[in-house]
Amino acid sequence: xxxxxxxxxxxxxxxxxxxxxxxxxxxxxxxxxxxxxxxxxxxxxxxxxxxxxxxxxxxxxxxxxxxxxxxxxxxxxxxxxxxxxxxxxxxxxxxxxxxxxxxxxxxxxxxxxxxxxxxxxxxxxxxxxxxxxxxxxxxxxxxxxxxxxxxxxxxxxxxxxxxxxxxxxxxxxxxxxxxxxxxxxxxxxxxxxxxxxxxxxxxxxxxxxxxxxxxxxxxxxxxxxxxxxxxxxxxxxxxxxxxxxxxxxxxxxxxxxxxxxxxxxxxxxxxxxxxxxxxxxxxxxxxxxxxxxxxxxxxxxxxxxx
Amino acid sequence: xxxxxxxxxxxxxxxxxxxxxxxxxxxxxxxxxxxxxxxxxxxxxxxxxxxxxxxxxxxxxxxxxxxxxxxxxxxxxxxxxxxxxxxxxxxxxxxxxxxxxxxxxxxxxxxxxxxxxxxxxxxxxxxxxxxxxxxxxxxxxxxxxxxxxxxxxxxxxxxxxxxxxxxxxxxxxxxxxxxxxxxxxxxxxxxxxxxxxxxxxxxxxxxxxxxxxxxxxxxxxxxxxxxxxxxxxxxxxxxxxxxxxxxxxxxxxxxxxxxxxxxxxxxxxxxxxxxxxxxxxxxxxxxxxxxxxxxxxxxxxxxx
Numbered sequence: 267x268x269x270x271x272x273x274x275x276x277x278x279x280x281x282x283x284x285x286x287x288x289x290x291x292x293x294x295x296x297x298x299x300x301x302x303x304x305x306x307x308x309x310x311x312x313x314x315x316x317x318x319x320x321x322x323x324x325x326x327x328x329x330x331x332x333x334x335x336x337x338x339x340x341x342x343x344x345x346x347x348x349x350x351x352x353x354x355x356x357x358x359x360x361x362x363x364x365x366x367x368x369x370x371x372x373x374x375x376x377x378x379x380x381x382x383x384x385x386x387x388x389x390x391x392x393x394x395x396x397x398x399x400x401x402x403x404x405x406x407x408x409x410x411x412x413x414x415x416x417x418x419x420x421x422x423x424x425x426x427x428x429x430x431x432x433x434x435x436x437x438x439x440x441x442x443x444x445x446x447x448x449x450x451x452x453x454x455x456x457x458x459x460x461x462x463x464x465x466x467x468x469x470x471x472x473x474x475x476x477x478x479x480x481x482x483x484x485x486x487x488x489x490x491x492x493x494x495x496x497x498x499x500x501x502x503x504x505x506x507x508x509x510x511x512x513x514x515x516x517x518x519x520x521x522x523x524x525x526x527x528x529x530x531x532x533x534x535x536x537x538x539x540x541x542x543x544x545x546x547x548x549x550x551x552x553x554x555x556x557x558x559x560x561x562x563x564x565x566x567x568x569x570x571x572x
Numbered sequence: 573x574x575x576x577x578x579x580x581x582x583x584x585x586x587x588x589x590x591x592x593x594x595x596x597x598x599x600x601x602x603x604x605x606x607x608x609x610x611x612x613x614x615x616x617x618x619x620x621x622x623x624x625x626x627x628x629x630x631x632x633x634x635x636x637x638x639x640x641x642x643x644x645x646x647x648x649x650x651x652x653x654x655x656x657x658x659x660x661x662x663x664x665x666x667x668x669x670x671x672x673x674x675x676x677x678x679x680x681x682x683x684x685x686x687x688x689x690x691x692x693x694x695x696x697x698x699x700x701x702x703x704x705x706x707x708x709x710x711x712x713x714x715x716x717x718x719x720x721x722x723x724x725x726x727x728x729x730x731x732x733x734x735x736x737x738x739x740x741x742x743x744x745x746x747x748x749x750x751x752x753x754x755x756x757x758x759x760x761x762x763x764x765x766x767x768x769x770x771x772x773x774x775x776x777x778x779x780x781x782x783x784x785x786x787x788x789x790x791x792x793x794x795x796x797x798x799x800x801x802x803x804x805x806x807x808x809x810x811x812x813x814x815x816x817x818x819x820x821x822x823x824x825x826x827x828x829x830x831x832x833x834x835x836x837x838x839x840x841x842x843x844x845x846x847x848x849x850x851x852x853x854x855x856x857x858x859x860x861x862x863x864x865x866x867x868x869x870x871x872x873x874x875x876x
Contacts, residue, residue, distance in 0.1 A: 297727060529725075
């Protein structure tokens with residue numbers, strides 16, 4: 267309703283309708299992030315005074331110092347490295363495959379509908395069920411097959427140090443296609459058929475159509491996924507919690523996994539919140555500029571539809 | 573000569589096209605085969621006798637197809653969780669399913685209704701504040717904030733929402749995220765003429781929204797609610813933290829998959845049978861509504 271005059275009853279309706287959502291936003295976005303910021307400068311002690319437990323709060327930069335020390339140990343730096351390597355592997359392999367698959371579905375080639383259902387299936391099935399089945403299959407069935415068919419006794423690939431990270435990444439990519447394929451193929455459907463036809467007349471094959479027409483045309487959607495992926499570098503658990511619970515092998519752990527497991531263990535220990543929030547603050551201060559820089563670079567130097 | 577060159581180009585093009593398609597098809601077939609093998613193995617394993625069959629025959633067909641694992645999973649799948657009086661209680665599968673359903677349905681409804689209402693109001697009332705809300709949604713989607721989970725737990729505890737299923741409904745009732753954009757674009761694309769006609773007929777803003785505009789958005793509302801329901805049904809990490817005394821079926825699965833308790837659920841075929849039971853509601857929904865789920869939810873680039 268593009269209004270010339272603002273009526274009082276419209277304003278009342280507007281305010282009433284937005285009252286709860288805005289209050290919720292103030293509490294659970296602004297309030298939570300504000301509280302998280304404050305925690306990063308608090309020292310919380312639970313002390314016993316006269317037989318009663320009370321909470322004593324003092325302010326200092328000690329949680330930030332402790333968090334910085336925690337994040338710069340060799341173990342944490344290894345987790346940072348794994349977060350970045352995991353992002354690069356899952357993003358570039360996963361996105362390339364998702365784009366190829368989406369193109370196939372967009373072209374409505376034979377079996378396209380069946381492939382679409384299969385690609386979407388892991389997104390609707392429970393992550394914990396998928397991970398449980400995958401883990402039992404790798405732990406039990408694969409060694410049994412190798413023993414039966416090749417007479418080799420092998421340990422599970424999820425237990426073997428040489429293979430476990432590769433298997434985790436394989437699984438994470440395997441379950442990651444649903445939303446991206448759906449979005450990319452829908453975006454491809456929105457590309458003007460006239461452009462595609464014109465390219466065909468100019469002698470452009472499927473390969474050329476994919477690289478020279480489709481990719482530039484759906485680049486805004488690719489950019490959106492790229493930005494969310496970069497933003498998730500520091501929170502991505504690469505399915506480690508689903509597969510291993512809270513005992514994932516040290517060399518496979520990412521920062522996202524580490525933060526979740528540590529928060530889970532500290533859910534009822536408020537004195538540990540400040541260091542966790544300080545870690546979040548330090549990581550966010552890297553993640554936010556990195557995400558905005560990625561957005562800027564992709565928009566400035568990415569291909570255009572022209 | 574020219575003809576030969578053109579023929580050569582045509583041949584090369586056809587060859588290039590077919591190789592490109594063949595590679596994609598091969599990859600897709602490999603993908604489908606991986607999932608089929610994985611689930612076929614799991615289904616077959618769930619029908620094997622744990623000791624007499626599965627332990628010695630992990631790959632082949634069952635010597636005898638038995639349903640006992642499903643009965644064991646239904647009757648003896650339980651977790652212990654703390655209750656309000658400080659003790660622990662046992663939660664069996666019916667209770668786990670009930671908590672899972674209450675959590676998923678309530679959160680899905682709240683997480684669909686609020687973006688829908690806010691999307692409608694901001695799309696149809698072009699006040700400056702509407703533009704601010706749109707900007708807030710875009711900014712919060714782009715800006716990643718890490719590590720605020722402890723503060724959220726503290727907030728939930730201070731508002732007495734912690735370990736309450738209805739508390740989770742309130743926490744999930746926010747308008748941030750992609751579904752606000754979806755509803756906003758939907759309502760923006762609806763002509764204002766409907767609202768103006770209703771106004772002339774004396775309809776209030778609320779009545780116009782409830783009786784005219786929201787029914788138009790019902791198919792979209794249903795699709796978003798379905799996606800949200802599946803996502804919350806499968807979610808185990810959030811209830812694991814926020815609902816320690818109300819374990820959902822997904823949380824129980826995450827707890828039991830690595831646990832030696834309960835003893836009757838220690839074997840793999842029973843654990844797989846429990847996992848299969850957990851899939852049933854989602855599979856039924858998927859089979860009934862797969863066209864809606866695989867429909868046209870499109871997302872463009874983020875501007876701003």
